[in-house]
Amino acid sequence: MTRKNKALTQKAIAQALGVSVATVSLALRNSPLIQASTRERVHRYVSEVGYVQNRAATALRTGRTRIIGVGFHDIVHPFFAEMLAATEAKLSDDGEAIFVNSHDDDLDRQARFVSSLMEHGADGLILSPALGTRESDLQPFRESGGAVVLIVRSIPDTSLDHVINDDPECMRLATTHLLNLGHDRIVMLGGKPGTTTADGRYEGFLRAMRDKGLDPGRDAWIDGPAKRLEGHAAVRQLWETGARLPTAIACFNDLVAFGAMSALAELGIEVGRDVAVVGIDDTDEAQVSFPPLTTVTNNAKVIGRTAVDILRQRLADPESGPLQQRLTPYISVRESCGANRA
Amino acid sequence: MTRKNKALTQKAIAQALGVSVATVSLALRNSPLIQASTRERVHRYVSEVGYVQNRAATALRTGRTRIIGVGFHDIVHPFFAEMLAATEAKLSDDGEAIFVNSHDDDLDRQARFVSSLMEHGADGLILSPALGTRESDLQPFRESGGAVVLIVRSIPDTSLDHVINDDPECMRLATTHLLNLGHDRIVMLGGKPGTTTADGRYEGFLRAMRDKGLDPGRDAWIDGPAKRLEGHAAVRQLWETGARLPTAIACFNDLVAFGAMSALAELGIEVGRDVAVVGIDDTDEAQVSFPPLTTVTNNAKVIGRTAVDILRQRLADPESGPLQQRLTPYISVRESCGANRA
DNA sequence: ATAAATTTTTAAATCGTTTAAATATTGGTT
DNA sequence: AACCAATATTTAAACGATTTAAAAATTTAT
Numbered sequence: 001m002t003r004k005n006k007a008l009t010q011k012a013i014a015q016a017l018g019v020s021v022a023t024v025s026l027a028l029r030n031s032p033l034i035q036a037s038t039r040e041r042v043h044r045y046v047s048e049v050g051y052v053q054n055r056a057a058t059a060l061r062t063g064r065t066r067i068i069g070v071g072f073h074d075i076v077h078p079f080f081a082e083m084l085a086a087t088e089a090k091l092s093d094d095g096e097a098i099f100v101n102s103h104d105d106d107l108d109r110q111a112r113f114v115s116s117l118m119e120h121g122a123d124g125l126i127l128s129p130a131l132g133t134r135e136s137d138l139q140p141f142r143e144s145g146g147a148v149v150l151i152v153r154s155i156p157d158t159s160l161d162h163v164i165n166d167d168p169e170c171m172r173l174a175t176t177h178l179l180n181l182g183h184d185r186i187v188m189l190g191g192k193p194g195t196t197t198a199d200g201r202y203e204g205f206l207r208a209m210r211d212k213g214l215d216p217g218r219d220a221w222i223d224g225p226a227k228r229l230e231g232h233a234a235v236r237q238l239w240e241t242g243a244r245l246p247t248a249i250a251c252f253n254d255l256v257a258f259g260a261m262s263a264l265a266e267l268g269i270e271v272g273r274d275v276a277v278v279g280i281d282d283t284d285e286a287q288v289s290f291p292p293l294t295t296v297t298n299n300a301k302v303i304g305r306t307a308v309d310i311l312r313q314r315l316a317d318p319e320s321g322p323l324q325q326r327l328t329p330y331i332s333v334r335e336s337c338g339a340n341r342a
Numbered sequence: 343m344t345r346k347n348k349a350l351t352q353k354a355i356a357q358a359l360g361v362s363v364a365t366v367s368l369a370l371r372n373s374p375l376i377q378a379s380t381r382e383r384v385h386r387y388v389s390e391v392g393y394v395q396n397r398a399a400t401a402l403r404t405g406r407t408r409i410i411g412v413g414f415h416d417i418v419h420p421f422f423a424e425m426l427a428a429t430e431a432k433l434s435d436d437g438e439a440i441f442v443n444s445h446d447d448d449l450d451r452q453a454r455f456v457s458s459l460m461e462h463g464a465d466g467l468i469l470s471p472a473l474g475t476r477e478s479d480l481q482p483f484r485e486s487g488g489a490v491v492l493i494v495r496s497i498p499d500t501s502l503d504h505v506i507n508d509d510p511e512c513m514r515l516a517t518t519h520l521l522n523l524g525h526d527r528i529v530m531l532g533g534k535p536g537t538t539t540a541d542g543r544y545e546g547f548l549r550a551m552r553d554k555g556l557d558p559g560r561d562a563w564i565d566g567p568a569k570r571l572e573g574h575a576a577v578r579q580l581w582e583t584g585a586r587l588p589t590a591i592a593c594f595n596d597l598v599a600f601g602a603m604s605a606l607a608e609l610g611i612e613v614g615r616d617v618a619v620v621g622i623d624d625t626d627e628a629q630v631s632f633p634p635l636t637t638v639t640n641n642a643k644v645i646g647r648t649a650v651d652i653l654r655q656r657l658a659d660p661e662s663g664p665l666q667q668r669l670t671p672y673i674s675v676r677e678s679c680g681a682n683r684a
Numbered sequence: 685a686t687a688a689a690t691t692t693t694t695a696a697a698t699c700g701t702t703t704a705a706a707t708a709t710t711g712g713t714t
Numbered sequence: 715a716a717c718c719a720a721t722a723t724t725t726a727a728a729c730g731a732t733t734t735a736a737a738a739a740t741t742t743a744t
Binding site: 010021025026055056058061062 | 700701702703
Binding site: 349353366367371398399401 | 730731732733
């Protein structure tokens, strides 16, 4: 029994107009099979009475739903929030519906999400995969006809479509910038080992240091922190217990940098003068933090929008070769690194 | 033509097991009509071969989709992000799918979202309504059988279910706290006139002031700012052009307060000593901002979770009277107001 | 052994849309 | 007038699940 009231269906419209449902259906989809005058008559009537298409019925027949899933670690993280905002705006402008999931790096939650997408017959999935995701986890969804675009993190040696940042280059840029300012006691703060993002950034950190003839030990990477509170706590702990304190901190992302900067402020240390701080992401907040944060652009909005483009290409041509894009980062120099001090 | 491959249907399962599709359907839904042994046989087989239900087919027949829409102004705003995170966690734990929309106070975008929900047959909608939303905008969705719960903002005199904060009381608490610390040159910064949230908070601001015998003019409310960049810009402008500068700022929300604090820092003004700042929301960042922000709790997570509870009640009993909840705020005193200075 | 009561299973209708195939209509040629 | 080709519309069969009434199988009572 349908709970919905008096649903206005194509059948009812057909009756009212004295034509067949096929005519109504075709007219609504602007099929050239239908005479222009008839088509208009249908459209006029439909907008008069406020017909709403039943997508479940369409989906049942066509296998296409215009539903796209978007999954990532943490909605509250500004980077993902900005990415989601851009994705959502672009998709919904086009009439697509967005299923969202914040899996918090939990493979079970991610699996339930993918499963739900399959049940609902989602056309595609834009995913920043949880730590430990394998390509096979996404195989059933793909076999059922869904397109997948990975973002932010990828899976090693995958042939799946993806849009990722050049993570090593991000951190190499950030670190080199600090080195060029004369620092040599540099610490990399944050990131979870095992993720392509964190491992890649550490690689870039090492490369920059070695290019200048330095060879930092593994303890130059204080791993773990990925958000504000964690960055804050890590810096407090470092300054309370650390023997050899760094003169510069290359943070895993902006959020960690913000946490670090407020911890430093509490400790009476002036960022940009006593200690240099750089981030990665260039979130909106970086322009108005105190001091404004020098950071490497990892444009969340661009990633989101590019992912949508790639998803569309993939849906249009399911058979083409891998569509993989790696964005080129650049640095935005502000005050937190001390370079712009008057 | 279905684009999806070899969909494994109940029909196929029925054939494999030598029973009818009716038996399979009933067994899967654990109907008492089916013998326990048969039911188990079906369940075992189904999990073996990995059957996924076709929700479109179910929806077509039953009119229920287990899709819930969540709409609000701005995904990037931590308050909404936290609300969405809590809502999403609770709904998806229960197997419900979440359609998300960030309407940015644009009635058209909101309307398109609601329309999309109707097409997809969403069971419910949790909505922080865009400025200017009328109850009639949601009527078609409700008539089609959808349940609506408003959050954060409501609509005046509505009988719709809602979960809102006690906005006047929020700001009254914040302002009274500043007054008790001895301030009398207090400015309210931010909020869009015309929203129940902003108007309510201004009302609370006035009430607090008048309770102490003060009668601020309308220019004591610097309206507009609702996010970080706007709060930052407004404070810079105020200090550059303002004649009579305030000694305390009661901010519309935490985000505006953070923007204000970083602008003050740039101006060389020490927050908590030279100027007191309080916010509203108690976002996670408030604990680690510099200085830590005194703020009134407006618990995004609680609002999100309560909204889900109310939605479930409404779906269970569509006929009951209005379910309206107003949360009671309290203040968390930290350093930005100067009260906790050593 | 038969009838009645109960348990278990099934056939068939339905939900709203799409689409291939069939039919009806029109206009143009011989 | 008959025929053909184009154009316009309709018919009818899916799509995959749920659900009700009815049939079939089993148990219990007489």
